[in-house]
Amino acid sequence: xxxxxxxxxxxxxxxxxxxxxxxxxxxxxxxxxxxxxxxxxxxxxxxxxxxxxxxxxxxxxxxxxxxxxxxxxxxxxxxxxxxxxxxxxxxxxxxxxxxxxxxxxxxxxxxxxxxxxxxxxxxxxxxxxxxxxxxxxxxxxxxxxxxxxxxxxxxxxxxxxxxxxxxxxxxxxxxxxxxxxxxxxxxxxxxxxxxxxxx
Amino acid sequence: xxxxxxxxxxxxxxxxxxxxxxxxxxxxxxxxxxxxxxxxxxxxxxxxxxxxxxxxxxxxxxxxxxxxxxxxxxxxxxxxxxxxxxxxxxxxxxxxxxxxxxxxxxxxxxxxxxxxxxxxxxxxxxxxxxxxxxxxxxxxxxxxxxxxxxxxxxxxxxxxxxxxxxxxxxxxxxxxxxxxxxxxxxxxxxxxxxxxxxxxxxxxxxxxxxxxxxxxxxxxxxxxxxxxxxxxxxxxxxxxxxxxxxxxxxxxxxxxxxxxxxxxxxxxxxxxxxxxxxxxxxxxxxxxxxxxxxxxxxxxxxxxxxxxxxxxxxxxxxxxxxxxxxxxxxxxxxxxxxxxxxxxxxxxxxxxxxxxxxxxxxxxxxxxxxxxxxxxxxxxxxxxxxxxxxxxxxxxxxxxxxxxxxxxxxxxxxxxxxxxxxxxxxxxxxxxxxxxxxxxxxxxxxxxxxxxxxxxxxxxxxxxxxxxxxxxxxxxxxxxxxx
Ligand code: SF4
Numbered sequence: 114x115x116x117x118x119x120x121x122x123x124x125x126x127x128x129x130x131x132x133x134x135x136x137x138x139x140x141x142x143x144x145x146x147x148x149x150x151x152x153x154x155x156x157x158x159x160x161x162x163x164x165x166x167x168x169x170x171x172x173x174x175x176x177x178x179x180x181x182x183x184x185x186x187x188x189x190x191x192x193x194x195x196x197x198x199x200x201x202x203x204x205x206x207x208x209x210x211x212x213x214x215x216x217x218x219x220x221x222x223x224x225x226x227x228x229x230x231x232x233x234x235x236x237x238x239x240x241x242x243x244x245x246x247x248x249x250x251x252x253x254x255x256x257x258x259x260x261x262x263x264x265x266x267x268x269x270x271x272x273x274x275x276x277x278x279x280x281x282x283x284x285x286x287x288x289x290x291x292x293x294x295x296x297x298x299x300x301x302x303x304x305x306x307x308x309x310x311x312x
Numbered sequence: 313x314x315x316x317x318x319x320x321x322x323x324x325x326x327x328x329x330x331x332x333x334x335x336x337x338x339x340x341x342x343x344x345x346x347x348x349x350x351x352x353x354x355x356x357x358x359x360x361x362x363x364x365x366x367x368x369x370x371x372x373x374x375x376x377x378x379x380x381x382x383x384x385x386x387x388x389x390x391x392x393x394x395x396x397x398x399x400x401x402x403x404x405x406x407x408x409x410x411x412x413x414x415x416x417x418x419x420x421x422x423x424x425x426x427x428x429x430x431x432x433x434x435x436x437x438x439x440x441x442x443x444x445x446x447x448x449x450x451x452x453x454x455x456x457x458x459x460x461x462x463x464x465x466x467x468x469x470x471x472x473x474x475x476x477x478x479x480x481x482x483x484x485x486x487x488x489x490x491x492x493x494x495x496x497x498x499x500x501x502x503x504x505x506x507x508x509x510x511x512x513x514x515x516x517x518x519x520x521x522x523x524x525x526x527x528x529x530x531x532x533x534x535x536x537x538x539x540x541x542x543x544x545x546x547x548x549x550x551x552x553x554x555x556x557x558x559x560x561x562x563x564x565x566x567x568x569x570x571x572x573x574x575x576x577x578x579x580x581x582x583x584x585x586x587x588x589x590x591x592x593x594x595x596x597x598x599x600x601x602x603x604x605x606x607x608x609x610x611x612x613x614x615x616x617x618x619x620x621x622x623x624x625x626x627x628x629x630x631x632x633x634x635x636x637x638x639x640x641x642x643x644x645x646x647x648x649x650x651x652x653x654x655x656x657x658x659x660x661x662x663x664x665x666x667x668x669x670x671x672x673x674x675x676x677x678x679x680x681x682x683x684x685x686x687x688x689x690x691x692x693x694x695x696x697x698x699x700x701x702x703x704x705x706x707x708x709x710x711x712x713x714x715x716x717x718x719x720x721x722x723x724x725x726x727x728x729x730x731x732x733x734x735x736x737x738x739x740x741x742x743x744x745x746x747x748x749x750x751x752x753x754x755x756x757x758x759x760x761x762x763x764x765x766x767x768x769x770x771x772x773x774x775x776x777x778x779x780x781x782x783x784x785x786x787x788x789x790x791x792x793x794x795x
Contacts, residue, residue, distance in 0.1 A: 135756040135757065145401070147355075268337040
């Protein structure tokens, strides 16, 4: 995973609530067997609307997206995160996120920043003209004005993002603990094992 | 396992029994007992394993089946030769699953096997899903499996790779939510209506951050099939998982399933499963109660699953929503759906009918739809009425009961199992601008095909809409004896 420190730049002022993963990347784009190239299908239905933020020159290549509540609801498709990453989005700011989607975003080095609606509204206003800065280390979002909004992020995620760590690699180092759990589970609930025939 | 003696919820008990390591930052490494794999969200995960020289840690806890892309028309010709999947990208994704499962030693239920079906129908049906287990799948409707008292939730592809490699996930415990529905259900009210009512009560994002447990007399009396329908739609309210405590109905559903425990193991398992129910005095972080007698047959009008009204109701006026963002969303939805405020739902005519999906494609769903379809015929304005069983075994059972004949005589198409028109990755699509009465779980913009308009409803109501050609109150159409 790519490390994140400070993300600075234009922010798509999308603002809408309930942006579901079918909007982020429609199902007909899911037939790929790779992670690349999905930016072309990102936000396809919104991009069909005249005057949409994604095709407006002012925000071309913006690394930040600002949305309304419940961002990324719906399907678990990680393709949504891949599509956003392919489009160049490195952080999303919204009042709330779907649990699955924010996990997927994180695993692809995209920061999800939760801020209260009033602060999101203020950033939507600033983003019309100006860049926004997100600093992960200090957990703040700032604007060229006096705005300084602090956000929460869990310590593990923050550490992984700052260092660009591979989560599977970290877990594999805990092999002894996993094996010990398996021994105990085998004794307590032996019927759980062997439900599939290893092919 | 925690040694605490304070009362715990079902969710806490399953969670505690699976913690491999608790970390200071509040996350825990959780052991995963069951991993279901399908073709859409796994290719990049297997690629990741290959790129890092990693293996599948527990192939014996992993089961793969193809469902999203697979065609629901015939898979073999009259001579028994396999018919190709026409779309090259779908074919490539299906082929990748065959190749990956073989290479990594994972069991694959192949597409012509009688057990093939939608992953969330197959898991319970096979007895692969068991009470008290942790179940994951790269699919948000994994919540379905909670109907058997399993902690089941959808994961993304990176997490699929993490589970394949380590059989664990790093998670933060969710808050707990009790959704209690007590009282008798009225006529024509099915588990789907209960699910839609819950989603409406919570709102599309209302369950985010929570794991829901469904309690109350309605669930105690509900069949496992019905509980699967309700748990399936947990995610439509934002809840990552939904659970029903295992009880006698759960045990009799699971007994003798191919992968369920047998003999002495079975007895031990049942006594363990009985201990999982939420203890008296255990506290939930939030409780929502719904009076069952207020639930009526529902249908959606908009593009979010919480946009439902009684079938006897009318399309809402966006100006009636106090919240400005709700109002703007409703206006957009109505424009997309081609509906006008105040229009009676029962005056809305439909072009297509879809009876299927992991929400409503089990035997009880097909029986309920067949009871309405029997001796009637699909209306002339309906261009297509599809019945897509959830699995090959459901299909076989339905055929043994003669349901296929009822549907075919009524003008429905009787298909092979798969996800089909639920998300239109295979050729079963709703063309732009057309309106579909669908038993699936999502009415999102473009879900059933670009420009498609979806109305979510129960299987009996979908059959009623098929025979009248418009959204119809199932209580006005007598169900018939199907046996
Ligand atoms: S039937 Fe629909 S919701 Fe269920 S797994 Fe398939 S695509 Fe997903």
